[in-house]
Amino acid sequence: MSWQWDPTLYEGSAEYYAVGRMPYPQAIADAIRDALDLDGTGGYLDIGCGPGSLTTLVAPLFERATGVDADQGMIRVAKANAPEIDWRCMRAEELPADLGDQRLITFAQSFHWFDRPLVAGIVRGMLQPGGAVVHVGATTHEGIEGSTTPRDEIRGLITEYLGSTRRAGQGVLTDGTAGGENAIFAAAGFDGPQVVEVERGELLERSEDQIVASVFSLSGAAPHLFGDRREAFERDLRQLLRDHSPEGTFVERARGITLSVWR
Known part of the structure; x- marks a missing residue:
């Protein structure tokens, strides 16, 4: 793709991300432990960690x-929530830095x-013998069929404001x-993937504030994108939500998660 990264990608989204995204289940950590036969030793690196939602679960x-x-x-939000973890504000392309060998690296x-391609090559060189990279295929800002949040209408509202x-x-x-992650990892010399499915489907009750936060947690609806119309957008978003649920509660059915293990 022709898009180029810039530091405003998630500008203003961190606090919303921590509140608005559905939490990763403990089953992810359990599945990783079993797949890698972990024994409590070694190092773990989470790249693109956000506010530490997965990092703190697996650490x-x-x-x-x-x-x-x-x-x-x-990184500021992550540090506040889990100061015992080593948090680094840096791009993935700047690795390996001084982080040393890792037993597990996650995306x-x-x-x-x-x-x-660059990052896949870098992380291959960071793994200790027997280590693995796990690509976590997940969607945590919204649920699947059976959810009550009016996501199609929310997307329509975003389009009205942002195009x-x-x-x-x-x-x-x-x-x-x-897409096409498998080809990238294979070209970097990894073997795999071993695919582990983490089944979900549980119903999670979410508040109006959490749904608003889930919207602002998205790169495509980050607060800065709305400029001086941000307050107007949030006002219209909350009205849309109240029209669907005057009591301010919604249900999200959690989506299953795919772990692709590369060695």
């Missing part, structure tokens, strides 16, 4: 844990934002985010 399986993200706000809803082409930082994503 207890290791001697040391590091979360890396290019957004200063994300959760982040790999598509990077120079993927039909998806925004991302100072650029646009005319064709959406890039």
Whole structure:
């Protein structure tokens, strides 16, 4: 894709991300532990960690844990929530830095934002013998069929304010985010993937504030994109939500998660 990263990608979204995204289930950590036969030793690196949603879940399986993200706000929120973890504000392309060998490296809803061939090659060189990279395929800002949040109407409202082409930082994503991760990892010399499915489907009750936060947690609806119309957008968004649920509660049915393990 022709889009180029810039530091405004998630500008102003960090606090919303921590509140608006549905939490990762403990089953992810359990599945990773079992797939990698972990014994509590070694290092763990989460790249594109955001506010640490996955990092803090998996970190207890290791001697040391590091979360890396290019957004200063994300790192600030992560540090406040889990000061015992080593948080670094840096781009994935700047690795390996001084982080040393890792037993596990994860990408959760982040790999598509990077120079993927470059980063895949870098992380291959960071793994200790027997280590693995896990690509976490997940969507946590919205649920699947059975959810009551009016997501189609929310998307329509975003389009009214920002246009039909998806925004991302100072650029646009005319064709959406890039796919084809398997080919990237294979070309970098990884074997795999071993695919582990984490089944979900539970119903999570969400408040109006959490749904608003889930919208502002998106790169395509980051607060800065609305400029001086941000307050008007939030006012219209809340009215839309209240029209659907005057009591201010919604249900999201959690989506299953795919773990692709590369060695």
